[in-house]
Amino acid sequence: MSESTVIAVRAERPYDVVVGHGVLARLPGLVEGAQRVAVIHPPTLIAAAAHAGALLDRAGFEVVRVDVPDAEAAKTAEVAATCWSVLATAGFTRSDVVVGLGGGATTDLAGFVAATWLRGVGLVTVPTSVLAMVDAAVGGKTGINIAEGKNLVGSFWEPRGVLVDLDLLAGLAPSELTGGLAEVVKCGFIADPRILELIEADPDAAREPSSAVLRELIERSIRVKAEVVSRDLRESTSVGRVTGRELLNYGHTLGHAIERRERYRWRHGEAISVGMAFVAELSRQAGRLDAETAERHGTILRGLGLPTTYDAGAFDDLLAGMSVDKKTRGSTLRFVVLDRLAEASVLAGPEEELLRSAYATIAADPAG
C-alpha cells in the first residue's frame, strides 16, 4: 500500500476520508463491532465487491452481498425496499454495518438504506467514481429520486469512514471520469482556485486516472467538501454570503432540473456542468460577477470535454423543474451565485426575465 492521505471531517460524528492506493484493505477495521456486513454494489463493481467481501470474510464477518441496479436506476424507493428485505432476511441488527461500494448513485442509496434500517445503522462508503470520491460519498447526504424530482427523499446520515481507493479508478470509463470533474471544477470556483489553475495547466493530466494531478484534484476537492460539511452538516438557509452547505449546490438548481427532464439518462456531472455555465452567466447578468470569471467557467468546462449548453426550447420545463429544488422557500427560487472567485451569495427570487436572459446565453442553437 502506498502512502495514504487522511482528511478529517469534523461533523456531528467525526470520521476520516482515507485516500490512497489499496486502502480498501482497511475496510475490516471500519466495521469492528459488527457481526454482519452488507456490501451494496452495482453489477459493474462485482469484482471490487467480491474483493471487499473476501477481506471481510477473512476477518470473521458474515458478508451479505447486495447487487443493486446500476446508476440512477438504484436510487428508487423500490430498490431501497428490496435492500430492507435483504437486511431483514439476513437478520441485520443495530450493531451491523452497511457498506456502499460504487459510484455516487450507489453510495446515495446505501446511505439511505443505512439511515433508515432500524432507524439507522453504521455506514462505510467506498466510492469508486471520481464524482463519488470527491462528493457523494463524503458529507452524509443520502437520498433517492422520485418521478417529481431528484433526491427529493433522503436524510443526513454520516458514514463511519470513507475509503477512497485510487486503484479502483482504473476501471472507470473516461466519460464517467470527466463527468466527475464537473464537481471538482465546482470546488475550484466556490472555494479553491488552485484547482482551476491545475486543470488549466494540464487538462489531459486531470483526466488521466493514475496521474498525480488527478490525485491532487481529488484530495483538494475532498478538503473543500470536508470543511463545508464540518461547518454545516444539515444545510442551513444562507442569507447573503454563503459559507454553509448550500455552497456545494452551486450549479445544481438548473442541473437537477436537466437531470429530471432527461429522465436521469444524463450523467449528474454533465448536468451540473451546464448548470454552472448557466449560473455563472446569471451571476454576471445580476451584476454580481465579472465577465472574465463568468467566461472562465465555459473555457474550463469545455476544455475538459464537459457540456455547457442545453436545448433552447426547454426553459419553461426547466423553470418548473427548478421549483422543487430544495433551496426554494415558499415560492421563492434561490440560486447560489458567485460574487467573485471563491465568494458566493444567494440570489433569491430573481425576475423570470433575468433567468430567461441568462438561459438564452447558454441555450443550444437549434440549427447547430
Ligand SMILES: NC(=O)c1ccc[n+]([C@@H]2O[C@H](COP(=O)([O-])OP(=O)(O)OC[C@H]3O[C@@H](n4cnc5c(N)ncnc54)[C@H](O)[C@@H]3O)[C@@H](O)[C@H]2O)c1
Ligand atoms: N450525496 C451527495 O452529497 C452527492 C454529491 C454528488 C452527487 N451525488 C449523486 O451521485 C450520483 C452521481 O454519481 P456518479 O457520477 O458516480 O454516478 P453513478 O453512481 O451512476 O456511476 C456512474 C457509472 O460509473 C460506473 N462506475 C462507477 N465506478 C466505477 C469503477 N470504478 N469502474 C467501473 N465502473 C464504475 C457505475 O456503475 C455507473 O455506471 C447522482 O445520483 C448524484 O445525485 C450525491
Ligand SMILES: O=C(O)C(=O)C[C@@H](O)[C@H](O)[C@H](O)COP(=O)(O)O
Ligand atoms: O453535499 C451537498 O450538500 C451538495 O449539494 C453536493 C452536490 O454535489 C450533490 O449533488 C447533492 O446530492 C445535491 O444535493 P441536493 O440537496 O440538492 O439534492
Ligand SMILES: [Zn+2]
Ligand atoms: Zn452534485
